[in-house]
Amino acid sequence: xxxxxxxxxxxxxxxxxxxxxxxxxxxxxxxxxxxxxxxxxxxxxxxxxxxxxxxxxxxxxxxxxxxxxxxxxxxxxxxxxxxxxxxxxxxxxxxxxxxxxxxxxxxxxxxxxxxxxxxxxxxxxxxxxxxxxxxxxxxxxxxxxxxxxxxxxxxxxxxxx
Amino acid sequence: xxxxxxxxxxxxxxxxxxxxxxxxxxxxxxxxxxxxxxxxxxxxxxxxxxxxxxxxxxxxxxxxxxxxxxxxxxxxxxxxxxxxxxxxxxxxxxxxxxxxxxxxxxxxxxxxxxxxxxxxxxxxxxxxxxxxxxxxxxxxxxxxxxxxxxxxxxxxxxxxx
DNA sequence: GCTTGACTTAAACCTAGGTTCAAGTCGTAT
DNA sequence: ATACGACTTGAACCTAGGTTTAAGTCAAGC
Numbered sequence: 001x002x003x004x005x006x007x008x009x010x011x012x013x014x015x016x017x018x019x020x021x022x023x024x025x026x027x028x029x030x031x032x033x034x035x036x037x038x039x040x041x042x043x044x045x046x047x048x049x050x051x052x053x054x055x056x057x058x059x060x061x062x063x064x065x066x067x068x069x070x071x072x073x074x075x076x077x078x079x080x081x082x083x084x085x086x087x088x089x090x091x092x093x094x095x096x097x098x099x100x101x102x103x104x105x106x107x108x109x110x111x112x113x114x115x116x117x118x119x120x121x122x123x124x125x126x127x128x129x130x131x132x133x134x135x136x137x138x139x140x141x142x143x144x145x146x147x148x149x150x151x152x153x154x155x156x157x158x159x160x161x
Numbered sequence: 162x163x164x165x166x167x168x169x170x171x172x173x174x175x176x177x178x179x180x181x182x183x184x185x186x187x188x189x190x191x192x193x194x195x196x197x198x199x200x201x202x203x204x205x206x207x208x209x210x211x212x213x214x215x216x217x218x219x220x221x222x223x224x225x226x227x228x229x230x231x232x233x234x235x236x237x238x239x240x241x242x243x244x245x246x247x248x249x250x251x252x253x254x255x256x257x258x259x260x261x262x263x264x265x266x267x268x269x270x271x272x273x274x275x276x277x278x279x280x281x282x283x284x285x286x287x288x289x290x291x292x293x294x295x296x297x298x299x300x301x302x303x304x305x306x307x308x309x310x311x312x313x314x315x316x317x318x319x320x321x322x
Numbered sequence: 323g324c325t326t327g328a329c330t331t332a333a334a335c336c337t338a339g340g341t342t343c344a345a346g347t348c349g350t351a352t
Numbered sequence: 353a354t355a356c357g358a359c360t361t362g363a364a365c366c367t368a369g370g371t372t373t374a375a376g377t378c379a380a381g382c
Contacts, residue, residue, distance in 0.1 A: 004328075004329075005328090005329075006328065006329080015371090016328090016329085017370075017371055017372080018369090018370065018371085020330090020331090021369075021370060021371085025369095036329080036330085036377070036378055036379085037329085037330060037331095037377085037378095038328085038329055038330070038377095038378085039329085039330090042294075043294070044293075044294040044295060047295050050267070051271065054264050054267045054268060054271075057260060057261075057264050058261070058264045058268070061368075061369095062368080062369070063368095075284075076278075076282065076283045076284055076285075079275060079278050079279045079283075079284060080275075080279050080322070082275050083272065083275035083276060083278075083279055083319060084322075086268055086271050086272050086275060087272060087318075087319075089268060090265065090268045090269065090272060093261060093264060093265050093268065094265065096261060097258060097261045097262065097265065099218060100218075100219070100254060100257060100258045100261065101258065103215050103218050103219045103254060104251065104254050104255065104258065106211070106215045107215060107219070107247055107250060107251045107254065108251065110212065110215075110247050111244065111247050111248060111251060114240055114241075114243050114244035114247060115244060117237075117240050117244075118240045118241050118244055121237065122237045122240075123236075123237055123240060124237075132205075133203075133204070133205040134205060134208050157248075158244055158248075161241070161245075165358075165359075166358090166359075167358065167359080176341090177358090177359085178340075178341055178342080179339090179340065179341085181360090181361090182339075182340060182341085186339095197347070197348055197349085197359080197360085198347085198348090198359085198360060198361095199347095199348080199358085199359055199360070200359085200360090222338075222339095223338080223339070224338095
């Protein structure tokens with residue numbers, strides 16, 4: 001029924017200092033105390049902790065998380081504000097995922113670049129002849145190879161040494 | 162053919178201080194100087210800048226990016242190391258994308274929680290009767306609703322006010 | 323009744339990743 | 353020739369997000 005800060009830290013995969021830091025920053029106003037002043041977490045508090053953890057992983061700054069938590073403690077009048085806040089964070093996070101995917105695509109292009117260079121024994125296969133500069137057509141070559149390939153892995157993965 | 166630090170900053174969507182900071186941290190050893198000591202970027206340097214930008218967006222620490230750049234300047238003997246490095250970063254980034262997706266799924270569950278609460282006019286529809294605590298079955302209810310739904314949007318989106 | 327381990331606080335410390343500032347050097351347009 | 357804007361440097365400053373330390377409280381086991 002009740003959990004100490006140490007038990008909560010273990011269960012959440014964090015440490016007690018971090019939880020105290022969050023408390024100081026206003027993220028845990030719902031936590032009660034025992035007669036000796038020790039934090040006493042209830043089962044229901046894990047619902048808050050899950051939200052905090054999710055927003056944290058999503059890259060939301062701590063003070064914004066605190067704002068959301070404070071809305072939660074104000075009762076039904078803030079329901080729509082809470083919805084709108086999560087709706088906005090969903091959009092932000094979806095953008096972030098799209099950006100990560102774009103970076104992943106670029107990393108894969110660079111893997112192809114180095115895979116082919118490793119196979120050739122030299123990076124010069126990608127250079128404009130007579131220079132040390134990468135030919136401007138390189139990325140287009142990758143795109144073309146990618147279109148023909150059945151499997152990205154086959155195109156960009158090199159067997160482990 | 163040549164670009165000043167200001168032109169490069171504009172093109173990369175950053176500012177000159179940041180580029181100088183990167184230079185100081187060893188990310189731009191390939192940049193040349195003119196007679197007056199001003200940085201002189203070449204077209205080929207944008208290939209490096211793109212990689213730096215990609216790794217930065219991917220969350221790679223600056224010193225690690227510097228390590229990769231230094232491998233690049235050591236010639237063909239480091240080709241395999243560069244491949245392996247990118248291969249590892251690809252895996253790290255793919256993990257990160259999976260985690261973001263999981264956070265997105267959780268945010269959507271919470272949107273559903275608040276959408277239904279807003280529609281009911283009260284959060285108590287999710288509480289165990291007679292308490293102020295969220296019923297443990299709430300998430301399972303969402304999963305069930307999600308399985309039956311044709312479209313997540315319909316399940317979790319509330320019309321804009 | 324004393325030690326041990328988990329808790330409490332405030333305050334100091336740390337790192338990453340910049341940003342700002344002060345003082346100075348150029349090339350160019352007036 | 354002088355003013356302007358863009359460049360140069362090193363050093364100081366800043367924020368976020370913790371982590372560490374010091375000093376103390378408390379319950380339980382020996």
